[in-house]
Amino acid sequence: MSDNKAIDKPIARSDYKLFYPITTRWMDNDIYGHVNNVTYYSYFDSAVNRYLIEKGGLDIQNAPVVGYVVNSSCSYLSGIAYPDEIEAGLRVNKLGNSSVTYGVGIFKQGEDTACAFGDFIHVFVNRAENKSVPIPAEIRSALEQLVMAP
Numbered sequence: 001m002s003d004n005k006a007i008d009k010p011i012a013r014s015d016y017k018l019f020y021p022i023t024t025r026w027m028d029n030d031i032y033g034h035v036n037n038v039t040y041y042s043y044f045d046s047a048v049n050r051y052l053i054e055k056g057g058l059d060i061q062n063a064p065v066v067g068y069v070v071n072s073s074c075s076y077l078s079g080i081a082y083p084d085e086i087e088a089g090l091r092v093n094k095l096g097n098s099s100v101t102y103g104v105g106i107f108k109q110g111e112d113t114a115c116a117f118g119d120f121i122h123v124f125v126n127r128a129e130n131k132s133v134p135i136p137a138e139i140r141s142a143l144e145q146l147v148m149a150p
Contacts, residue, residue: 010103010148011077011114016089017146020047021109024082034079041072044104044120047088056142065136067122070099074118085109092146098132099123100143 010016022043030036052058052067060066080086089105101121105114126133135143 009075009117010091010105011117013089013105013107013112015148016091016103016105017148018051018090019087019107020050020090022046022086022088022106024080024084024086026082029082034081035084037074037076040074040076040106040116040118043086043088043106044072044074044102044118045069047090047104048102048120048122051090051142051146052139055145056136056139058139063136064127065124065133066127067100067124069120070123071121072118074116076116077113078115080106080108080115086115089114090146091148092143093119093148095135095140095143095147097134098125100135102146103148 024035028035028039049060053060087107087109089107091103092100093103094101099121101119103117104120105117107114123132124135125131
C-alpha cells in the first residue's frame, strides 16, 4: 500500500495488483483538448472485462452468468490527452457472494501517481433469469488474486 492514509484514495501504482496498457484515441479528446470524463468509464470497463476474459475464463457471448455494472465512480486528479500512453491498474476492494467492487486507477505510462481512480461494481446474474447468483468459481478464483490486503 502507498503512503496514502485513506484506503478510499488508492492513487499510487503500489495500490494496484495488475496493469493493462490502454491506447488513447484521437476521439477520446473533447473540445477542451483532454480525454473526456465519460471515456474513463470505458477504460475501467475494458480493463475489468479483459481480466475476466483472460484470467476468469468469462465467455462474454455465451456464459450463462455475467457481470452487470450496478455502480461506478471516478475521481479525476490530472488530465490525460491523446496521444498519451496510459495504463489501468486493477485491484479488488470488496469480494462478496454475488458482487465485486473493483478499484481502478488510470496512470500515464511510467508515472507513479494516478491521473484518475474509481470504483466499479459488478453484480453477477444469471443471464436467462436476470437474477443475481453467486460468482462462478473460476471467476471468483481470479478475483481473489486481485484482493488487496488491508
